[in-house]
Amino acid sequence: MALSLEKLVISRADNVLLNVNACVEKGQVLTVMGPSGAGKSTLLQAIAGQLYEPFSVSGIIKIDNNVINRKPAHLRKVGMMFQDALLFEHMTVAENIAFAMPKTSHSNPHARMEAINTMLSAVELESMGQRGVNTLSGGQQSRVSLLRTLASAPDVVLLDEPFSKLDLALRGQIRSWTFEQLKAHNIPAVLVTHDKEDAIAAGGQIIELSPC
Structure with missing residues (x-):
């Protein structure tokens, strides 16, 4: 099971926010970094099928070689984790x-x-x-x-800064455990974060977005 983002372009009105080409194999984590407003969370919304006007998306989103662009959110089998449990x-x-x-x-x-x-x-x-x-x-709630x-x-898991509210001592532990679980379950994931330590711990491809 892999997640493919092929020539994925997300725009707001006529302004292009981001352009992504990436393939996330099962058990791997793609990390997306960038300042606030660069479109990180918007990318997750596009994958999850929760992108609404004034945003638009072009390109292809595939899970296990199946195009999901037109699938409603509840049929995409995409799990999400946020800053709060x-x-x-x-x-x-x-x-x-x-x-x-x-x-x-x-x-x-x-x-x-x-x-x-x-x-x-x-x-x-x-x-x-x-x-x-x-x-x-907090750590127990995260687990x-x-x-x-x-x-x-889920076929794919999206992580929207899920470790940012944990204290430093707990953050490393929960982060490592989360990535171990995703690998053990062979689930591709996309992580949005501001923290380089998160990106390094994820161990996969890193995409850095520029300010809009």
Whole structure:
């Protein structure tokens, strides 16, 4: 499974914001850097199918050689992580993860809970499934957020500065763990960041955008 951006041009009105050619193989991370307003988050929105007027996109977006330009966002199987974990505070940790699971996956409630417990154990959050998400630390919430993203079985993951609000000691740990999980699941990813350390840790191609 690979993500291909072929002659992808994003414009606002008649002004070209960015022009990207890149292929992200499974398990690899493409890092996009640049100042605020350069179009980093706009690129993620285009891939996710959430780009609206006054922006427009031309070129081809492929996932596993399938063109997805005209697919609605909910059919693209693109997962996203942001600066904030954006967990549902009225749900438990387990309920947050279960919410993202495809309806056809683990339809038996017992099997679903077993799968969730396995995921939580893998990130050292065993026995926390019934806790409220607002009782977790920032690092724990980040791990649950990524588990929820992975539970949706995405073909591509988009990372919009997901480590920027973590303290320095925790940032390196969560960053390394996130990239390890993407590699283990063979998922191509696009990372938007201002931090060169993030780009270096990602270990893939780096695209630097100029100011608009």
